Amino acid sequence: MGALHVLDHPLLQHKLSIIRDKNTSVKEFRELISEIATLMCYEATRDLPVEVCEVETPVAVATVKKIAGKKLAVVPILRAGLGMVDGMLTLVPSAKVGHIGLYRDPDTLEPVEYYCKLPKDISEREVYIVDPMLATGGSATAAIQFIKNYGCQHIKLMCIISAPEGLRRIQNDHPDVDIFVASVDEKLNDHGYIIPGLGDAGDRIFGTK
Numbered sequence: 592m593g594a595l596h597v598l599d600h601p602l603l604q605h606k607l608s609i610i611r612d613k614n615t616s617v618k619e620f621r622e623l624i625s626e627i628a629t630l631m632c633y634e635a636t637r638d639l640p641v642e643v644c645e646v647e648t649p650v651a652v653a654t655v656k657k658i659a660g661k662k663l664a665v666v667p668i669l670r671a672g673l674g675m676v677d678g679m680l681t682l683v684p685s686a687k688v689g690h691i692g693l694y695r696d697p698d699t700l701e702p703v704e705y706y707c708k709l710p711k712d713i714s715e716r717e718v719y720i721v722d723p724m725l726a727t728g729g730s731a732t733a734a735i736q737f738i739k740n741y742g743c744q745h746i747k748l749m750c751i752i753s754a755p756e757g758l759r760r761i762q763n764d765h766p767d768v769d770i771f772v773a774s775v776d777e778k779l780n781d782h783g784y785i786i787p788g789l790g791d792a793g794d795r796i797f798g799t800k
């Protein structure tokens with residue numbers, strides 16, 4: 592059974608308070624989304640396997656731990672997920688990056704797919720799907736299923752803000768997937784926006800509103 596991790600590190604929560612503020616500029620919003628992704632990545636990679644080996648320091652041999660050959664992939668859900676990619680790559684620069692393009696139809700709230708490009712060896716990789724917002728969960732559940740269809744067995748979902756409705760959807764549809772969020776907000780409004788949330792993450796990252 593996948594676990595839900597609600598990350599409450601003070602640095603993370605402080606940065607989250609700034610991106611929720613409607614007066615935060617596009618530049619600062621984008622920078623903070625990236626910094627938050629880095630902090631979340633640190634927690635989400637905590638269970639990566641390590642192997643013990645030796646290196647020679649200038650004065651002696653040290654027994655050290657290295658990540659044990661695990662291959663990672665970061666898969667942002669376009670567009671807003673793009674804002675989290677650089678922050679992830681800051682800590683795992685060798686990860687490959689796949690892209691899944693989904694937008695949420697404003698009337699039906701159903702995800703509509705418009706793009707997909709994944710690393711060829713995606714099925715051998717530990718996949719981190721990133722998207723700042725988990726609202727109804729429709730986009731994330733579709734992205735997870737898409738990646739599962741390629742044979743991936745190790746998938747983690749990282750969203751900055753989540754709604755209870757979206758969490759329930761993922762836990763129901765994909766009980767094997769670990770979920771990492773920085774907040775579980777109160778609810779969705781009639782238009783499927785997270786309350787209190789931060790508005791439309793894609794628009795705030797790219798300045799399109």
Ligand SMILES: O=P(O)(O)OC[C@H]1O[C@H](OP(=O)(O)OP(=O)(O)O)[C@H](O)[C@@H]1O
Pocket residue numbers: 668669670671672693694695696700702722723724725726727728729730731757783791792793794
């Ligand atoms: O959980 P859901 O109800 O599916 O909603 C969440 C989705 O909505 C937003 O994307 P949006 O459709 O606004 O596309 P964008 O990233 O291009 O702005 C967000 O980035 C998620 O992908």
Ligand SMILES: O=c1cc[nH]c(=O)[nH]1
Pocket residue numbers: 671724726783784785786788789790791792793
């Ligand atoms: O609150 C929400 C819900 C979906 N997508 C967003 O960007 N924000």
Ligand SMILES: [Mg+2]
Pocket residue numbers: 671791792793794
């Ligand atoms: Mg959007």
